[in-house]
Amino acid sequence: MVQTDENPFDGTDEIFEAKQPLKKDSFDPETIFHRDEEISLYVNALQDVVVGHDPNNVFVYGPTGVGKTAATKWVRDKLLEKAEEQKVDLKILGPVNCRNYKSSYRLVSRLVNEFRDPDDELPKSGYSTDTVFEFLYEEIEGAGGNVLIILDEIDNIPPDARNDFLYDLPRAEASENAAIDEACIGLIGISNDLKFVDSLEPKVKSTLGEREIKFGPYDANELRDILGYYADISFHGGVLTDDVIPLAAAFTAQERGDVRQGLKILEKAGEYARMDGSSTVTEEHTRRATETIETDEILDSFDNDLTRQQALTYIATTLAIIEPEHDARTKRIYTLYSSIADAIDSDPRSERKLYEYLDQLSMQGFVRSEDHNQGRRGGRRFVYQVTDDPADIVNAVVKSDYQEALPNNVWTILEHYKQDEATSFEAPNPDDEAQQQIWKFT
Numbered sequence: 509m510v511q512t513d514e515n516p517f518d519g520t521d522e523i524f525e526a527k528q529p530l531k532k533d534s535f536d537p538e539t540i541f542h543r544d545e546e547i548s549l550y551v552n553a554l555q556d557v558v559v560g561h562d563p564n565n566v567f568v569y570g571p572t573g574v575g576k577t578a579a580t581k582w583v584r585d586k587l588l589e590k591a592e593e594q595k596v597d598l599k600i601l602g603p604v605n606c607r608n609y610k611s612s613y614r615l616v617s618r619l620v621n622e623f624r625d626p627d628d629e630l631p632k633s634g635y636s637t638d639t640v641f642e643f644l645y646e647e648i649e650g651a652g653g654n655v656l657i658i659l660d661e662i663d664n665i666p667p668d669a670r671n672d673f674l675y676d677l678p679r680a681e682a683s684e685n686a687a688i689d690e691a692c693i694g695l696i697g698i699s700n701d702l703k704f705v706d707s708l709e710p711k712v713k714s715t716l717g718e719r720e721i722k723f724g725p726y727d728a729n730e731l732r733d734i735l736g737y738y739a740d741i742s743f744h745g746g747v748l749t750d751d752v753i754p755l756a757a758a759f760t761a762q763e764r765g766d767v768r769q770g771l772k773i774l775e776k777a778g779e780y781a782r783m784d785g786s787s788t789v790t791e792e793h794t795r796r797a798t799e800t801i802e803t804d805e806i807l808d809s810f811d812n813d814l815t816r817q818q819a820l821t822y823i824a825t826t827l828a829i830i831e832p833e834h835d836a837r838t839k840r841i842y843t844l845y846s847s848i849a850d851a852i853d854s855d856p857r858s859e860r861k862l863y864e865y866l867d868q869l870s871m872q873g874f875v876r877s878e879d880h881n882q883g884r885r886g887g888r889r890f891v892y893q894v895t896d897d898p899a900d901i902v903n904a905v906v907k908s909d910y911q912e913a914l915p916n917n918v919w920t921i922l923e924h925y926k927q928d929e930a931t932s933f934e935a936p937n938p939d940d941e942a943q944q945q946i947w948k949f950t
């Protein structure tokens with residue numbers, strides 16, 4: 509029983525020295541590990557700026573959490589330092605994360621405001637988009653010299669801003685319409701969506717891709733060094749047992765070589781240790797952290813990345829995949845989507861809308877579609893897959909606000925699905941009513 513005069517909070521923390529480096533991307537490491545080659549390509553692309561020549565446009569791409577933004581910030585700071593030393597006019601805007609700006613007005617005014625004093629900033633609305641673009645050109649021209657604009661997650665750029673940013677802006681000084689004579693603009697675009705580049709018009713592609721720098725995933729040895737650095741500043745000395753970093757690094761490398769995931773594992777392992785009242789973080793804590801990390805990440809997406817309709821579509825797709833009687837085709841996904849929308853008292857949208865949600869999920873990397881050609885019968889059909897393990901998704905749904913969306917027999921079906929993954933799948937007998945019932949969700 510809890511005594512009312514006892515306070516359950518503990519004013520000390522024997523495990524963590526500082527949590528912020530593990531949690532926040534805004535923490536800038538002093539050292540960038542294992543990116544010498546990429547940084548040297550960066551330096552090469554931007555060297556011209558230091559001696560007063562026009563900047564190149566740079567496109568940086570690679571999967572999530574592999575240091576694209578961290579390396580970019582590091583290069584930015586070194587470049588500013590050198591420009592100052594050389595007395596070269598240089599202004600760098602960003603990195604600005606396009607994901608945070610739903611309209612081109614918001615994105616452009618954010619950039620304009622980087623030039624302005626706080627009391628002169630643009631309001632959240634009130635001008636036409638063309639006008640705010642003109643303000644931006646004026647500010648850039650007023651600054652003179654070189655202006656570099658760094659756009660992160662450039663694949664999320666508001667669609668109505670694509671051409672202006674990716675084509676018109678980098679060419680503004682050559683254009684008769686834009687009021688740019690003195691200044692030179694360089695654009696640095698960062699993306700983890702490789703399909704994004706393919707989706708661009710050729711003229712835009714060649715402008716943005718003047719210099720391309722690819723960041724690949726880290727291997728286990730590289731991750732050991734990076735995670736070790738963060739562990740040193742985040743945990744008290746001597747708290748981590750020897751196995752923790754190698755285990756977290758090996759797990760992360762096996763997954764997708766993403767530092768952010770490794771940092772989450774360390775944080776979680778530390779929390780388990782704290783919960784256990786242990787003065788050290790052990791292999792067992794770390795192992796436990798790796799076991800729950802996938803589910804936690806998906807849960808995080810339910811909370812932060814997916815709209816309600818996207819979440820329902822994602823759940824319906826997962827159910828269609830684990831249900832062996834059907835392929836996860838759009839028709840089946842729509843049936844399941846409608847019935848789970850009913851189950852959680854949400855109005856199902858039209859089938860056409862569902863296609864949109866599936867497209868959005870695919871753009872965000874949650875699902876992918878495989879195009880199955882129907883052979884002589886003609887026609888094509890799309891079969892959907894989820895990128896995460898369906899079992900992890902179901903486990904995350906249970907912990908989310910959407911738990912009511914799951915049918916009662918989901919665990920039985922999931923169990924069968926897992927067994928089928930391990931062995932070969934035996935289709936349910938169509939004459940056996942009981943078997944058919946098990947496989948059916950609705």
Ligand SMILES: Nc1ncnc2c1ncn2[C@@H]1O[C@H](COP(=O)(O)OP(=O)(O)OP(=O)(O)O)[C@@H](O)[C@H]1O
Nearest residue numbers: 533537540541572573574575576577578700767768
């Ligand atoms: N080589 C490295 N050295 C030190 N820290 C790193 C390194 N690579 C990544 N990090 C750290 O890992 C976290 C994620 O890295 P970062 O944000 O740069 O990834 P990203 O490739 O830009 O991912 P996304 O595409 O999701 O934005 C940050 O906290 C970053 O500081």
